[in-house]
Every structure is written in structure tokens, then in C-alpha cells.
Amino acid sequence: MSEEPIIAIRGLRTQFGSQVIHDNLDLEVRRGEVIGIVGGSGTGKSVLLRTIIGLIRPKAGEIRVFGENLAAMEATERRRFEQRWGVLFQDGALFSSLTVAQNIEVPLKEHLKLPPALSDQLAALKISMVGLAANAGPKYPSELSGGMRKRAGLARALAMDPEIVFLDEPTAGLDPIGAAAFDELIRRLQQTLGLTVFMVTHDLDSLHAICDRIAVLAEKKVLVVGDMAEMLRQDHPWIREYFHGPRARAALGEAGRAEGDD
Numbered sequence: 001m002s003e004e005p006i007i008a009i010r011g012l013r014t015q016f017g018s019q020v021i022h023d024n025l026d027l028e029v030r031r032g033e034v035i036g037i038v039g040g041s042g043t044g045k046s047v048l049l050r051t052i053i054g055l056i057r058p059k060a061g062e063i064r065v066f067g068e069n070l071a072a073m074e075a076t077e078r079r080r081f082e083q084r085w086g087v088l089f090q091d092g093a094l095f096s097s098l099t100v101a102q103n104i105e106v107p108l109k110e111h112l113k114l115p116p117a118l119s120d121q122l123a124a125l126k127i128s129m130v131g132l133a134a135n136a137g138p139k140y141p142s143e144l145s146g147g148m149r150k151r152a153g154l155a156r157a158l159a160m161d162p163e164i165v166f167l168d169e170p171t172a173g174l175d176p177i178g179a180a181a182f183d184e185l186i187r188r189l190q191q192t193l194g195l196t197v198f199m200v201t202h203d204l205d206s207l208h209a210i211c212d213r214i215a216v217l218a219e220k221k222v223l224v225v226g227d228m229a230e231m232l233r234q235d236h237p238w239i240r241e242y243f244h245g246p247r248a249r250a251a252l253g254e255a256g257r258a259e260g261d262d
């Protein structure tokens, strides 16, 4: 891993009207890691993701991605940088009127001027990378299961061979077996492609299975960043409840108990 963080956030403040979501928030994401963002409902996890990728404009602070302050760039230069990440929104956010293959080709068409046959081949490659059968390509999102839609959304996020993938609750709505398979897919892709993964999640199994580090959002900040052992040592009430509650004990098993309530 290189020393310079791939994402560096300093003094971030986001606000909607008088509602302050983040205040003086700092976070660094290391190149090549899977970082899980957790926090109570409404603490601003999704807003943080959307702010990093430029969909929400912060009131104060600086966000550097790939060492660059993207907010200070001109639109064309910024678009060039935006090709270096992919995003999987919570519901997959596929265009319902396009097939899976056409959805994957949207970013290819937007950023590259490829001959249609090559674009089709790339879409087929991405479809197979995410573990979908080739016959998923001509299907419409409504013809897929929830898990298949997530995979199709991931294939689209990977279309431009990104360095960072942002995932907003990727396993939400999946059954435990589907969620575990999706975790495994994310881990495998991260390892084989050298991706950095920024993942908002509520899923303790995912945190345990694939996250190198976890960042906890509370009190409008990132309160703690560290590995699971670090989380289990924290005394903050929400963190303690989250990582030592009944659901955590089920997900973490012996690890939770070994470091647990002493």
C-alpha cells in the first residue's frame, strides 16, 4: 500500500438547511483497503459517500481523492477523474428501460468512443466478472432477482476499470447466503483488481468478512477508525452496543466474545 491516502477528508462540514450532518469530519482511506462505514440510522453515511463523489457540495472542509481537490477542478478535468471510480447505489440504480449489457455500456459510451462490438465484449466481460451468466446480458433489470440486480449494478460500477468502488449498503435486502456470496465477490474482485472499496453498511457479517478497517460515524464525525479488534475495545455507548449486542455476537462468534465484555 502506498503512503498517500487515496481519499483524504479534512474538516468536512455538510448541512441541509439548519440540519448539520457532518461537522469537522476527518477520514483517510488507504489505497487497496476495504473500509466499512458504519453508524446509526441518519448519521450521514450515505451523505458522506455522495459528498466524496461530488453529488453533494460540502459547506466547509476539503476532500482530496487521488491526491486532488476535485471540487476545485474544471468540469472536464473532473470528469476525467470521475472515471477512476465506480459506484453501486443502494438499489443498484440500473436504468429499467435498458438491458443489463446496455446499462454496463452507459459509462463506456459516456467516456470512451468504442466500436459497438468492443463495447459489447467489455460488457460481457464485466458480466462474467461479477458471476452472472452470459444470458443475463440481454435481460432487463425487472427480470432479475435482487442479488442479480446488485451484481449487474456492480458490473456497471466496474465498467471503466475503476481504482475505487463506492458501495452503498451492498448486501441490504439480500438473504444471508446471497449476502455472503456478494461479500465473497467483493473481496475477490478487490484482491484481483487491487481495488479500494469504500462501503457503507449495516451488515456485521460483511464488516467481519471483508473489511480491513471500519470507520464509525457518530456525533457528526468519524469517531473511530480501526480494525474489528479495535472496535471491540471501544467504550463509546453506540459502538459498544453495535459491536457487542446480540446480533454482533451471532456475527462475530468467538472473536466478539474473546475481546468482549471483560
Ligand SMILES: Nc1ncnc2c1ncn2[C@@H]1O[C@H](COP(=O)(O)OP(=O)(O)OP(=O)(O)O)[C@@H](O)[C@H]1O
Residues within 6 Å of the ligand: 016, 021, 039, 040, 041, 042, 043, 044, 045, 046, 047, 048
Ligand atoms: N438531499 C438531502 N436533502 C436534505 N436532507 C438530506 C438529504 N440527503 C440526506 N439528508 C438527511 O441527512 C441525514 C443523513 O442521511 P443519510 O442518508 O446519509 O443517513 P445514513 O447514515 O446513510 O442512514 P441509513 O443508515 O438510515 O441509511 C438524514 O437526516 C437525511 O434525512
